[in-house]
Amino acid sequence: MKRIVQSLLSSNTSTVARSTTHLFLGLLTVMLAIQAVHGQTRAPVHSADQIWIEPQFAVPLNDRIDLVLLGNFHFGRTAERPVAEHASTGMGISARIGKHFVLFPFYTHFENQTAGPIRSKEERLTLEATIKVPWRRFFLSYRQRFEYHWRVPPPNFIHERNRFQIDRPLSVHGLTAFLADEVFYDTHFHGWIRNRAYLGISQRVNKHFTFEVYYLRQNDGRSHPGDLNVVGSTLKFRR
DSSP states (O other): OHHHHHHHHTTTHHHHHHHHHHHHHHHHHHHHHHHHHHHTSOOOTTEEEEEEEEEEEEEESSSSEEEEEEEEEEEEEOSSSEEEEEEEEEEEEEEEETTTEEEEEEEEEEEEEOSSSOEEEEEEEEEEEEEEEEETTEEEEEEEEEEEEEEESSOOEEEEEEEEEEEEEOSSTTEEEEEEEEEEEETTTTEEEEEEEEEEEEEEEETTEEEEEEEEEEEESSSSSOEEEEEEEEEEEEO
16 A cells, blocks of 8 residues: 555655545535425425545556455535445456457445444455446447345345446546446346436546546435435545
C-alpha cells in the first residue's frame, strides 16, 4: 500500500487533488439540492436518497492480471447526519483475456445498518465477466455477475446481475459519458426484483487515477428502502 501511495503522489498529485476536491464538492451540492426538494414533501418510507463512494486500488501482477482492493460506502438517512447504511471491503483478481474480455472473481465483507433497528453482516462471493467492444464512436459493454450472499441473520441467496452499458468519448477535457441499465434476479424471491439505471461521466486524470461520477435510479419492490436516488462516485487508483 505504501508503494501505491508513493506512486500516486509522484504522478501529478496536484491534478489528482483538484479533481477529487471538485468531485466531492459536486456530490455534496447535488445531494443537498435533492434533500431540499424532498424536505418540502414527505417522502414515502419505501424511497431514499443516498451518496455512494466506491474506491478501488489495482496493483498489476503482470501484463494481464491485477490484484484489486475494493471499498464500498453507501451514505443515507439525511444530509445533515449521513449514516453509512452499507460499508464493505474486499479483494479480487482481475484477468484480461484477449482484447475485449475481463474475468473478475472477488470477495467482499459487508456491514449493513438500515433505517430499522436491525443490523446485519454479509459475506459475498462474486464472479464477474465483462465484454467490451468498440462500435463507431461508441463502446458497448455487457457485464454479468453471479453473487452468493451469505447473510447473518439469514436468508442466504444468489443474485444474477446483467448490466448493459454504452460509452461515448467527449471532446471536452478527455471526458467520457456513459449510460447503463442493470437488472437483478433473486433466487430467494424467484424473480427479477430490481432495476438500476445509470447516467454519468468518467475521466482518466492520469495513468494512476480515474474517476466516475453518476446519477443512479433504483426501482425495487422488495427491499426497504427499495426505490433510491443516488449520487455516486467510483475512484479508481492504479499503481
